[in-house]
Amino acid sequence: MADSVPSTTDDIMCATYRALCRHGYAELTMQDIADEWSKSKAALHYHYDTKRGLLLAFLDHLYENYTDRVVAPENEAPRDRLLALLDAALNPPRTDSTRELRTALFEVKAQAPYDEAFRERLQRFDRYLHDRVRNVVGDGVETGAFRDDVDPESTATLLVTLVNGAHSRRITLGDDAGVREAIRTHIDERLVDAGTEGEQ
Incomplete structure (x- = not known):
């Protein structure tokens, strides 16, 4: 499930950005993102059930930035x-x-x-x-x-x-x-x- 707290969501999106840059899409795991977030994988799964769901949320995040820019x-x-x-x-x-x-x-x-x-x-x-x-x-x-x-x-x-x-x-x-x-x-x-x- 997606978190409604902006600061936590922003932190996860930043961690996803860093993990994508480091590992690419194909090799990316939830553990990689959790490592960049400096939290446990279980904590990440509390907010997003799957890698797919998190990446869809990341695309939404990028879209907001895109329309601002x-x-x-x-x-x-x-x-x-x-x-x-x-x-x-x-x-x-x-x-x-x-x-x-x-x-x-x-x-x-x-x-x-x-x-x-x-x-x-x-x-x-x-x-x-x-x-x-x-x-x-x-x-x-x-x-x-x-x-x-x-x-x-x-x-x-x-x-x-x-x-x-x-x-x-x-x-x-x-x-x-x-x-x-x-x-x-x-x-x-x-x-x-x-x-x-x-x-x-």
């Missing part, structure tokens, strides 16, 4: 708002364990085709970014900053797919060189209304 700034031109939003999605805060966490989450994502609960939680990240991108693009079309033939829905699908691909490329190949520039070029060449480009 990945936002479009207010009071800026649509192009700048869109670039800032996508940059936030492309570049999570860097820590000493960033690469390890990305790799572990990549392993978690591999469970999605076989586990509906994992799939539903991962879909939330996609839907959140898709909706925010679509809204910014729609605002740009309405205000004339973007071309009037731009479709916000399909544009959001493309840009979110590029972000997801960049994450995968970064993990599997070690870098995502050129992705940010490709996104910027797409926005400037396909979205921005040439008549308003100087106002962006």
Whole structure:
């Protein structure tokens, strides 16, 4: 069962983060997480019955952080708002364990085709970014900053797919060189209304 005490929950989520970075998903055990929490495995099982349940809660925790971080700034031109939003999605805060966490989450994502609960939680990240991108693009079309033939829905699908691909490329190949520039070029060449480009 999940604990309702924020400090305890936060401690467990931090321990899960550290354990994932250290062991990866496949080798991760409840004992590993308990060790990082500096409590017994029995104490951890009091709050979460299974590794699966704990990792689902961890994804919920990451989602809350993601939605706090990945936002479009207010009071800026649509192009700048869109670039800032996508940059936030492309570049999570860097820590000493960033690469390890990305790799572990990549392993978690591999469970999605076989586990509906994992799939539903991962879909939330996609839907959140898709909706925010679509809204910014729609605002740009309405205000004339973007071309009037731009479709916000399909544009959001493309840009979110590029972000997801960049994450995968970064993990599997070690870098995502050129992705940010490709996104910027797409926005400037396909979205921005040439008549308003100087106002962006």
